[in-house]
Amino acid sequence: MPLSWNEIRQRAITFARDWSDASRERSDAQTFWNEFFEVFGIRRRTVATFEEPVRNLGGATDFIDLFWKGRLIAEHKSRGRDLGKAHTQANDYIQSLAREGRHDEIPRYILVSDFARFALHDLEESDPAKATIEFTLDQLPRRIRAFAFIAGYETRRLDAEDPANLKATALLANLHDRLEDGGYTGHDLQRFMVRILFCLFAEDTGIFEPDAFTNFLRDNTRPDGSDLGPQLAWFFAVLNTDYDQRQRNLPEDLANLPYVNGELFAEQLRFALFDAPMREALLNATNFHWEKISPAVFGSLFQSIMEDRARRQIGAHYTSERDILKLIRSLFLDDLRAEFEKVRHDKNALARFNRKLGELRFLDPACGCGNFLVIAYRELRQLEMDVLQTRFGDMPSEGDLRANAQLNVGQFYGIEIEEWPARIAEVAMWLMDHQMNSELFERFGQAKATTPLTRSPHIQQANALQMDWNELLPAGECSFVLGNPPFVGGKYQTPEQREDMKALIGHVSGYGLLDFVTGWYFKAADYIAEHAIRVAFVSTNSICQGEQAGVLWGALLGRGVRIHFAHRPFAWASEARGKHTFTL
Structure with missing residues (x-):
C-alpha cells in the first residue's frame, strides 16, 4: 500500500530542510535522488538506474543522470545552472532512445533540478499551461501531489481507443500463444495466465514493491528460460504462504512479497516449460506499465486471447x-x-x-x-x-x-x-x-x-x-x-x-x-x-x-x-x- 499523502508531505518537509544548502552535482546528486525517492517510500534502486547509457546522433555514448524506464528521466545540475538546458538535454535522450528502438522505455515525465529548483514536464499533457510546473525546494511539500506517478496513486482508465489497450492485449496474447504452442494448455495454462496477470498488475500498483516481479525474473532465471517454470512456481508458492510459516532464510526479494491468500496461488500447477523466446515474451510483458489498465478492461484483454471461433x-x-x-x-x-x-x-x-x-x-x-x-x-x-x-x-x-x-x-x-x-x-x-x-x-x-x-x-x-x-x-x-x-x-x-x-x-x-x-x-x-x-x-x-x-x-x-x-x-x-x- 502506498504511503498516505500526509506521511509523504511530512517526509518532503524533512527532505527540503535537509537539502537546503546542497550545491554540487557531482558529489551530492545521486544521494539527493535516493533520498527524494524515499520521500514516497520507494527504494530508488528498485525502479531507476543512474548513468543509463544512450547513443547520441553523432554515435557517441551519453549518460542519463537518472532513468526510470517508461516513466521518468531526471537531469541534475549544480545550483544556479540553467534548467532549460537540462530539459533540452533530457529531450535529446528521448530522441536517442527512439533511434535505438527503445520505444517502450520512453518516459512520460522529465524532471530537472539544481537542488534549489525543480521543473516537472508531463509529455502526455495536451494543455500547455499544465504540461510544466516549476517550483523551489521549499515549495516541494505543497507540490508533492504532482508526483503521484512516483507515489503509486496515478491510475488511468482507458477509453476504447487508447493504444495501450491494444499493446497490453498483444503482450498477453503473445505469451499465451507461445506457452500453448509449447504444449502448456487447458486448465493449467488458464490458471497460470491469471496468476501472471495478477503479478504484472501487483508490481505496478503497490501490492508488491515496485518491479518486484520483474527483478525476480531477471535476476533469478537463466537467459535460456530453462529454469523459469520452477522459479515461477517458487514465487507463486511464497505468495500463498502466510508470513509466520515462511522459511527464515528466504532471499530478501521473496521474503518481502505479501501473503495473498484467496486461493489464487493455492493450486499446484504443472511447471510451464520456457525457452529463451518465451522468457523474453514474459519480460516484455513486465516492461508494460500495467497501472495504465483498469481491471474493468481485463475482460477485453483476455477475450482477445480466446480463439475467435470459441468466442x-x-x-x-x-x-x-x-x-x-x-x-x-x-x-x-x-x-x-x-x-x-x-x-x-x-x-x-x-x-x-x-x-x-x-x-x-x-x-x-x-x-x-x-x-x-x-x-x-x-x-x-x-x-x-x-x-x-x-x-x-x-x-x-x-x-x-x-x-x-x-x-x-x-x-x-x-x-x-x-x-x-x-x-x-x-x-x-x-x-x-x-x-x-x-x-x-x-x-x-x-x-x-x-x-x-x-x-x-x-x-x-x-x-x-x-x-x-x-x-x-x-x-x-x-x-x-x-x-x-x-x-x-x-x-x-x-x-x-x-x-x-x-x-x-x-x-x-x-x-x-x-x-x-x-x-x-x-x-x-x-x-x-x-x-x-x-x-x-x-x-x-x-x-x-x-x-x-x-x-x-x-x-x-x-x-x-x-x-x-x-x-x-x-x-x-x-x-x-x-x-x-x-x-x-
Whole structure:
C-alpha cells in the first residue's frame, strides 16, 4: 500500500530542510535522488538506474543522470545552472532512445533540478499551461501531489481507443500463444495466465514493491528460460504462504512479497516449460506499465486471447464501460445517488444509508470476465467514500472507517460457464478492490489492507440456464440482477444450447424463434417471481421486434414481469480482437 499523502508531505518537509544548502552535482546528486525517492517510500534502486547509457546522433555514448524506464528521466545540475538546458538535454535522450528502438522505455515525465529548483514536464499533457510546473525546494511539500506517478496513486482508465489497450492485449496474447504452442494448455495454462496477470498488475500498483516481479525474473532465471517454470512456481508458492510459516532464510526479494491468500496461488500447477523466446515474451510483458489498465478492461484483454471461433460459439462479447454505465446507472446507481443527496443532512438517515450499501447483493448470471461486477463495485465504493466524507469529514478516525467502510467484493455473485473468464472475474474484482483501497487511502490517509485476501467474489463456473440461481444467491438476499447474456440467434445455436432452451421454455409456443439471450429473461423471471428484485440485461434489439417480440414479451408479461426502463437501440462494439458490432 502506498504511503498516505500526509506521511509523504511530512517526509518532503524533512527532505527540503535537509537539502537546503546542497550545491554540487557531482558529489551530492545521486544521494539527493535516493533520498527524494524515499520521500514516497520507494527504494530508488528498485525502479531507476543512474548513468543509463544512450547513443547520441553523432554515435557517441551519453549518460542519463537518472532513468526510470517508461516513466521518468531526471537531469541534475549544480545550483544556479540553467534548467532549460537540462530539459533540452533530457529531450535529446528521448530522441536517442527512439533511434535505438527503445520505444517502450520512453518516459512520460522529465524532471530537472539544481537542488534549489525543480521543473516537472508531463509529455502526455495536451494543455500547455499544465504540461510544466516549476517550483523551489521549499515549495516541494505543497507540490508533492504532482508526483503521484512516483507515489503509486496515478491510475488511468482507458477509453476504447487508447493504444495501450491494444499493446497490453498483444503482450498477453503473445505469451499465451507461445506457452500453448509449447504444449502448456487447458486448465493449467488458464490458471497460470491469471496468476501472471495478477503479478504484472501487483508490481505496478503497490501490492508488491515496485518491479518486484520483474527483478525476480531477471535476476533469478537463466537467459535460456530453462529454469523459469520452477522459479515461477517458487514465487507463486511464497505468495500463498502466510508470513509466520515462511522459511527464515528466504532471499530478501521473496521474503518481502505479501501473503495473498484467496486461493489464487493455492493450486499446484504443472511447471510451464520456457525457452529463451518465451522468457523474453514474459519480460516484455513486465516492461508494460500495467497501472495504465483498469481491471474493468481485463475482460477485453483476455477475450482477445480466446480463439475467435470459441468466442463466437459461446456468444461472449465484451461490453464497453460506457455501455455498462448506461445499464447500472438506470438500474440502481442514479437512485442510490439521489437517495444519498436526500439524506446527506440527516445524521441518522445517512448512517442507515451507509449500512444499506453494505447489505446490497448483486448477481450477474452471465458474468464472463466480470466487467459489469467490476464497474458496479467501483461506482459503489466511490459512492461509499462520498458518504464517509459527508459523515466524518476529511480525516475520519481509524475506528470510524473500519466500522463504516463496509462494501466488499463478497457482495458480488456471478455465473460463468467457462473456467478462464470465471477466474479472470475473480482477479479483476480483487484488483479493483485494491484500486479502491488505494483511493480510500489517498482520500483519508488510511485504508483497508488489500492482502491477504479475506473476502472473495462468488463466481461459480456453471451453466446458468441449467442451475438454480438460488443455490448461489438465494433470491431473498439478492438486490439486483444485471449482465450481458450471450447473443446467439435461434439459427446459430449449438445442439446443446437448443436443448437448454427446450428444457427451460419448451412449453412456450414459438420458443424456437427466440435468441439464446432470452433464456436469461425466463430464468430471471422465475428467480424474482416472489421478490422485489430489479433486473437489467444488455441484449440484441431483435428481441423487441418482429416475430420474437410477441413470443417473448407475451410470455414474460403474462408472468407479471414489468418493464421499468429501457434504452433506445445504440451501436455496440466489442473491444476484443476480431470485434463485431451490433445494434442494441
